[in-house]
C-alpha cells in the first residue's frame with residue numbers, strides 16, 4: 001500500500017463546503033515538477049475564503065487550500081531544485097486554483113518556488129508568508145516614490161499585513177501610526193514599533209471634505225473602502241499610499257482632488273504574479289530588515305485541525321498577527 005500523508009481537504013456538495021483533515025497519497029497530488037515535504041504553512045485572509053465557501057477563488061473540488069508553504073524538496077524533475085533544498089512558495093494562485101500548502105506534501109511548478117532566503121528558517125518564512133511578503137512589496141513601493149517626513153500610516157494594523165508593515169517600517173527608522181479597530185491590541189502594536197495608535201472610528205466616516213490636514217508621510221493600506229478614501233485626503237503633499245487589501249471593502253468612495261492638488265500617489269500592490277527576481281529581492285530584504293523577535297511576537301501557532309476555525313476567524317477580522325501552521 002502506498003504511503004499516506006495528511007492534508008486539509010475541502011469538499012463541496014449541495015449543502016456547501018466542508019473542510020476536514022484526510023489521508024492522501026502522492027498519486028492524489030496534481031502534476032508539477034517539484035514535490036515538497038511541507039514543514040509550515042500559514043493563514044492569510046484569502047485562506048479564510050478558500051477554507052470556507054471559496055469567495056469565487058476555488059475552481060474545483062475536492063480542494064487543498066493554503067496559499068503559502070515552506071519545506072524541503074523531496075523530488076524534482078527541474079534542474080533548479082534537488083532533494084534536500086529548502087524552498088518557499090507564495091502566490092501564483094496556489095491554494096486557490098491549484099492545491100496548496102495545508103498538506104504534508106505538495107507538488108507544484110518549479111517556476112513558482114523561491115529558495116528559502118539565507119537567515120530565515122522555514123517557520124520564520126511562514127510567519128512572514130504572503131501577508132509579510134506583501135508588506136515588503138508595499139514598503140518598497142513607498143520607498144520608490146519617496147517616503148515623506150512624518151508618520152507612516154498602517155491600516156488594519158493588528159492583522160497579518162499590518163503587523164509586518166508596522167514592524168518593518170519601525171525597524172527602518174520611520175515613525176509609525178497604526179490604525180486598529182481593536183483598542184486592546186494597542187500594547188501589541190506599540191511592541192512592534194508603532195508610536196501612535198489611531199482608532200478605526202476616527203477614519204471610518206466617508207469623505208466629507210476631499211482634503212484634510214496633511215498628516216501622513218506614507219501609508220500601507222490593508223483595508224480599502226471608505227478608510228482608504230479618507231486617508232487619501234490626509235496625505236502630505238507628494239506622499240504615497242500602497243493599496244494592498246480590502247478588509248474593509250472593495251469600493252473607493254473618493255474624489256480625485258488629493259491626486260490633482262496634492263500630487264498624492266495611489267500605488268497598487270499585487271503579490272501573486274510578482275516575477276521571480278522581485279520575489280528573491282523582497283525575501284532577502286525581509287531576512288535583512290525584519291527583527292526576528294518582533295516577528296516571533298506576531299506568531300499564533302496552529303495545526304491542520306485548527307484551520308476550519310481559524311479560517312472563519314480571519315474573515316471576521318479576529319486573528320491577530322500571523323498564524324503559523326505546523327502541518328506535521
Ligand code: NDP
Pocket residue numbers: 043044045046130131134155156157158159160161162179180181182200222223227243244245246247248249269270271272314315316317318319321
Ligand atoms: P487580516 O485579517 O490578518 O488583517 C486585516 C485587518 O484589517 C484586521 O485584522 C483588522 O485590523 C482590519 N479590518 C478587518 N475588517 C475591517 C473593517 N471592516 N474595517 C476596517 N478594518 C478592518 O488579513 P491579512 O493581513 O492577511 O490581509 C489584509 C488584506 O490584504 C486582505 O484584504 C487581503 O486580501 C489583502 N492582501 C492582498 C495581497 C495582495 O497581493 N495585494 C496579499 C495579501 C493580502 P484591526 O483589528 O487592527 O483593525
